[in-house]
Amino acid sequence: MMTQGDSVSPHPEPIEGRGETANPPLRQAQGDGLPALAEEKPLLSASGVSKFYGSRIGCEDVSIDIWPGEVVAVVGESGSGKTTLLNCISTRLMPTTGTVAYRMRDGQIRDLYRMGEAERRFLMRTDWGFVHQNPADGLRMTVSAGANVGERLMATGARHYGNIRATAGDWLGRVEIAEDRIDDQPRAFSGGMRQRLQIARNLVTGPRLVFMDEPTGGLDVSVQARLLDLLRGLVTDLGLAVVVVTHDLAVARLLSHRMVVMKDGRVIETGLTDRVLDDPRAPYTQLLVSSILQA
Amino acid sequence: MYVAVKGGEKAIRNAHRLLADRRRGDRSVPALTLTQITCQLALAIDRVMSEGALYDRDLAALAVKQARGDMIEAIFLVRAYRTTLPRFGYSEPVDTGAMHIERRISATYKDLPGGQMLGPTFDYTHRLLDPELAGDAAVPDAERRDGEPARAMRVSDILAQDGLIEGDCDAQTEMPGDITREPMEFPMERDTRLQSLSRGDEGFLLALAYSTQRGYARSHPFAGEIRIGEVEVAVDMPELGFAVTIGRVQLTECQMINQFKGSSKAPPQFTRGYGLVFGQSERKAMAMALCDRAMRARELGEDIVAPAQDEEFVISHCDNVQASGFVEHLKLPHYVDFQAELELVRTMRAEHESRRDAGEPMPEAAE
Amino acid sequence: MTVQPTGLADYNFAYLDEPTKRMIRRAILKAIAIPGYQVPFASREMPMPYGWGTGGVQVTASIIGPDDTLKVIDQGADDTTNAVSIRAFFAKVAEVSTTTSTAEATIIQTRHRIPEETLGEGQVLVYQVPIPEPLRFLEPRETETRKMHALEDYGLMHVKLYEDIARNGHIATTYAYPVKVEGRYVMDPSPTPKFDNPKMDQSEALQLFGAGREKRIYAVPPYTSVVSLDFEDYPFEVNRFDEPCALCGAEGVYLDEVVLDDRGGRMFVCSDTDHCEKRRAAGHRGAMASEGTLA
Numbered sequence: 001m002m003t004q005g006d007s008v009s010p011h012p013e014p015i016e017g018r019g020e021t022a023n024p025p026l027r028q029a030q031g032d033g034l035p036a037l038a039e040e041k042p043l044l045s046a047s048g049v050s051k052f053y054g055s056r057i058g059c060e061d062v063s064i065d066i067w068p069g070e071v072v073a074v075v076g077e078s079g080s081g082k083t084t085l086l087n088c089i090s091t092r093l094m095p096t097t098g099t100v101a102y103r104m105r106d107g108q109i110r111d112l113y114r115m116g117e118a119e120r121r122f123l124m125r126t127d128w129g130f131v132h133q134n135p136a137d138g139l140r141m142t143v144s145a146g147a148n149v150g151e152r153l154m155a156t157g158a159r160h161y162g163n164i165r166a167t168a169g170d171w172l173g174r175v176e177i178a179e180d181r182i183d184d185q186p187r188a189f190s191g192g193m194r195q196r197l198q199i200a201r202n203l204v205t206g207p208r209l210v211f212m213d214e215p216t217g218g219l220d221v222s223v224q225a226r227l228l229d230l231l232r233g234l235v236t237d238l239g240l241a242v243v244v245v246t247h248d249l250a251v252a253r254l255l256s257h258r259m260v261v262m263k264d265g266r267v268i269e270t271g272l273t274d275r276v277l278d279d280p281r282a283p284y285t286q287l288l289v290s291s292i293l294q295a
Numbered sequence: 296m297y298v299a300v301k302g303g304e305k306a307i308r309n310a311h312r313l314l315a316d317r318r319r320g321d322r323s324v325p326a327l328t329l330t331q332i333t334c335q336l337a338l339a340i341d342r343v344m345s346e347g348a349l350y351d352r353d354l355a356a357l358a359v360k361q362a363r364g365d366m367i368e369a370i371f372l373v374r375a376y377r378t379t380l381p382r383f384g385y386s387e388p389v390d391t392g393a394m395h396i397e398r399r400i401s402a403t404y405k406d407l408p409g410g411q412m413l414g415p416t417f418d419y420t421h422r423l424l425d426p427e428l429a430g431d432a433a434v435p436d437a438e439r440r441d442g443e444p445a446r447a448m449r450v451s452d453i454l455a456q457d458g459l460i461e462g463d464c465d466a467q468t469e470m471p472g473d474i475t476r477e478p479m480e481f482p483m484e485r486d487t488r489l490q491s492l493s494r495g496d497e498g499f500l501l502a503l504a505y506s507t508q509r510g511y512a513r514s515h516p517f518a519g520e521i522r523i524g525e526v527e528v529a530v531d532m533p534e535l536g537f538a539v540t541i542g543r544v545q546l547t548e549c550q551m552i553n554q555f556k557g558s559s560k561a562p563p564q565f566t567r568g569y570g571l572v573f574g575q576s577e578r579k580a581m582a583m584a585l586c587d588r589a590m591r592a593r594e595l596g597e598d599i600v601a602p603a604q605d606e607e608f609v610i611s612h613c614d615n616v617q618a619s620g621f622v623e624h625l626k627l628p629h630y631v632d633f634q635a636e637l638e639l640v641r642t643m644r645a646e647h648e649s650r651r652d653a654g655e656p657m658p659e660a661a662e
Numbered sequence: 663m664t665v666q667p668t669g670l671a672d673y674n675f676a677y678l679d680e681p682t683k684r685m686i687r688r689a690i691l692k693a694i695a696i697p698g699y700q701v702p703f704a705s706r707e708m709p710m711p712y713g714w715g716t717g718g719v720q721v722t723a724s725i726i727g728p729d730d731t732l733k734v735i736d737q738g739a740d741d742t743t744n745a746v747s748i749r750a751f752f753a754k755v756a757e758v759s760t761t762t763s764t765a766e767a768t769i770i771q772t773r774h775r776i777p778e779e780t781l782g783e784g785q786v787l788v789y790q791v792p793i794p795e796p797l798r799f800l801e802p803r804e805t806e807t808r809k810m811h812a813l814e815d816y817g818l819m820h821v822k823l824y825e826d827i828a829r830n831g832h833i834a835t836t837y838a839y840p841v842k843v844e845g846r847y848v849m850d851p852s853p854t855p856k857f858d859n860p861k862m863d864q865s866e867a868l869q870l871f872g873a874g875r876e877k878r879i880y881a882v883p884p885y886t887s888v889v890s891l892d893f894e895d896y897p898f899e900v901n902r903f904d905e906p907c908a909l910c911g912a913e914g915v916y917l918d919e920v921v922l923d924d925r926g927g928r929m930f931v932c933s934d935t936d937h938c939e940k941r942r943a944a945g946h947r948g949a950m951a952s953e954g955t956l957a
């Protein structure tokens with residue numbers, strides 16, 4: 001189930017070239033996020049998270065903090081536990097041990113696995129987003145694009161058709177889907193459009209934290225580039241915190257402020273993206289960086 | 296001038312009279328007796344008993360006759376009667392290991408204690424229509440074995456001795472559920488699931504079982520053992536402090552043995568699918584066993600990828616009394632809903648036409 | 663029909679045995695206590711097929727007493743074959759008096775309609791329900807729909823209405839139109855036309871719903887709010903007929919379309935036969951009624 005064949009695919013050239021796109025400075029988008037910064041508290045804080053599938057290790061003893069407005073890339077080879085970790089901290093998979101705390105909009109810190117399911121679902125459709133590698137997993141394929149985007153609004157009480165539709169149309173525009181496609185079903189969309197639709201569907205409620213598992217995974221290189229550009233713009237504009245799983249270091253470089261390198265279920269190195277990519281410390285990271293970026 | 300149709304009552308009465316007439320048919324032909332049906336259409340009786348969930352050959356014969364040979368109708372008649380019966384209690388679990396065996400075969404062992412016994416089977420008959428049966432030619436008596444047969448241990452017990460097969464499910468400390476007394480809820484436990492399968496439609500389960508063999512949730516099955524025979528039914532008598540045998544029923548039991556490579560939830564071993572039905576119905580018991588095994592996917596940590604593994608799908612749709620009722624209810628009047636839909640379609644067509652006349656774009660986008 | 667001749671089998675008053683009736687009454691009480699909530703019950707096989715009113719029959723059989731007066735309608739009419747058959751069943755197994763008069767009945771079992779005459783305190787309306795789950799055609803899985811009800815996760819319901827408007831310009835659901843009961847549970851009113859929905863709101867009568875095949879009972883107690891789902895800018899509307907009843911001249915009632923000939927001749931008459939007859943007895947005449955015709 002977890003093996004989507006998304007092995008590390010060395011792109012001959014990292015997307016858009018290395019030099020051209022500098023990383024956005026850390027937390028640059030926090031003009032309005034300053035209070036959070038002042039509090040100096042992470043948005044999400046996982047500690048000692050392990051997940052065992054029977055005797056097999058999914059991930060082991062991972063502790064990680066996600067700060068408001070920061071983009072964290074989780075990288076590592078296939079099977080290193082990236083998806084497992086992402087699912088564990090996003091309540092999609094119950095960890096075997098460990099805790100995950102989240103700072104709610106009212107400032108309260110809550111243990112995600114002690115929350116009731118109702119509250120958790122509410123959190124997931126308001127304050128969070130989850131972008132699946134395969135858009136079919138994150139979209140309703142048989143309802144229109146407009147309803148796909150509008151669903152979260154309706155689920156949280158919006159009852160004015162005209163407003164819902166206007167908001168959906170606006171979001172389609174922001175992800176570069178023509179307004180006149182609003183009544184088409186995702187089935188009639190290309191892979192890249194589906195992925196953008198999925199992103200719009202997630203962002204419509206103004207979440208603070210978005211999880212993404214290989215968001216560009218199934219797309220071809222030029223489509224990937226466009227999507228990454230779009231994502232980068234949105235993340236910056238909205239001041240989103242993002243945890244993005246990728247095996248593609250170019251994606252990590254383009255999007256993320258910070259990187260987490262995993263191997264065999266464990267975190268072996270973390271640090272600012274530039275630092276990790278330019279000056280990897282762990283021998284495995286050195287190997288990973290050299291084998292991919294210099295290929 | 297319009298007069299609302301009346302006389303539903305009379306129409307129904309006459310329809311039922313006509314039904315009775317057609318059921319009897321040509322009066323110059325002797326009427327079938329229930330004994331003829333029980334004796335000569337025994338497998339029809341068995342199916343009605345098993346899917347009707349009531350072990351009574353005479354009532355089953357009556358139902359077959361009343362239903363004019365329509366098996367699902369006969370099953371329905373028996374079920375509707377069964378519900379009204381008072382419940383005295385539950386029997387002790389029957390011991391199929393102590394079955395008085397008439398047929399017993401294993402596809403996994405050439406020879407085994409108690410032996411293989413073909414019994415009264417269609418297997419190896421050549422399916423050539425037999426003109427002799429059109430008449431009443433004399434039929435020689437069957438061969439009989441001498442004396443009581445040795446107790447035939449179950450094949451699953453042989454494998455269990457080596458620890459190669461999972462045990463019988465943990466002896467339940469609680470009473471098993473009862474799908475006729477408690478509402479069904481998903482996910483189900485295996486006890487209630489087996490009950491549903493046992494009264495499930497033979498054709499439906501057969502098709503699903505077949506689908507598992509064709510790769511829709513392949514389970515690598517071996518017919519470990521099929522046995523048909525009579526078992527004693529005992530009821531615990533609290534006044535006496537022990538169980539008393541109150542009768543015998545004929546059962547068909549099938550133990551499928553499935554190779555299993557192991558998962559995060561269970562070690563590599565042979566797993567089992569189980570089938571048990573009233574009377575002689577090997578096809579049903581085998582299909583049931585394959586379906587049972589397929590639906591254990593969740594318990595055994597297998598991916599659920601095929602219809603036969605989908606408990607909610609299989610159990611919700613395997614009951615032919617429910618299914619035929621709901622499919623056939625479509626012939627009841629639906630004037631009211633239809634009227635509402637008629638109005639809607641008219642409105643939408645009018646809107647469509649006015650848009651077309653106004654030269655608006657045709658794909659009916661909302662304003 | 664299938665009742666065995668005496669000697670072979672005896673039947674209890676109202677067919678069901680007393681423990682079964684008690685079990686069903688418990689389910690009914692629970693349903694009344696939690697308006698709109700679907701209570702699972704161990705539905706019995708009945709001597710009529712599933713889908714032909716077995717749920718309603720079980721509910722009626724459990725609440726009926728020798729002093730009750732029973733009315734049974736199907737499509738609003740007392741003389742449709744299934745209504746006749748069910749009425750005959752109770753006349754036989756419960757020896758209760760039956761009526762076609764809405765006002766005289768203490769229990770009214772119905773399929774697909776609510777009588778035109780306003781029901782009063784002390785009356786019970788028993789609905790036959792084929793598919794009790796309003797979310798069923800959006801989500802086929804019982805395990806999931808029960809969770810959605812528990813968590814009040816009803817966004818999907820509005821997604822469907824949104825799609826209707828996007829496609830047709832209006833909500834295109836004409837019967838089995840979903841309602842929210844007492845501000846909590848979304849409920850399927852059974853396949854009654856939405857024309858009847860307003861009658862459910864604040865009704866003085868007790869409304870009980872029985873689904874035999876699906877093994878669910880639910881209820882709307884007297885004086886309970888029942889609101890049809892809609893959008894602020896696309897409010898719930900009932901269908902209106904252009905002409906009055908051709909027999910009794912009634913307006914604002916639900917009409918059946920009757921085909922008169924093969925040249926497109928049509929007339930519209932009350933679907934509620936009792937209402938129509940009463941009006942004609944009181945001297946009301948429609949366009950097609952001849953003097954003195956009282957079927």
Ligand SMILES: Nc1ncnc2c1ncn2[C@@H]1O[C@H](COP(=O)(O)OP(=O)(O)OP(=O)(O)O)[C@@H](O)[C@H]1O
Binds near residue numbers: 006
């Ligand atoms: N459902 C499961 N059951 C058993 N083992 C699993 C399951 N899901 C993942 N694993 C195992 O856990 C380990 C981590 O898998 P995970 O899917 O988290 O890796 P990943 O880093 O996301 O890989 P990829 O880049 O290929 O997506 C692997 O050894 C995998 O085989």
Ligand SMILES: [Mg+2]
Binds near residue numbers: 082083
């Ligand atoms: Mg992965």
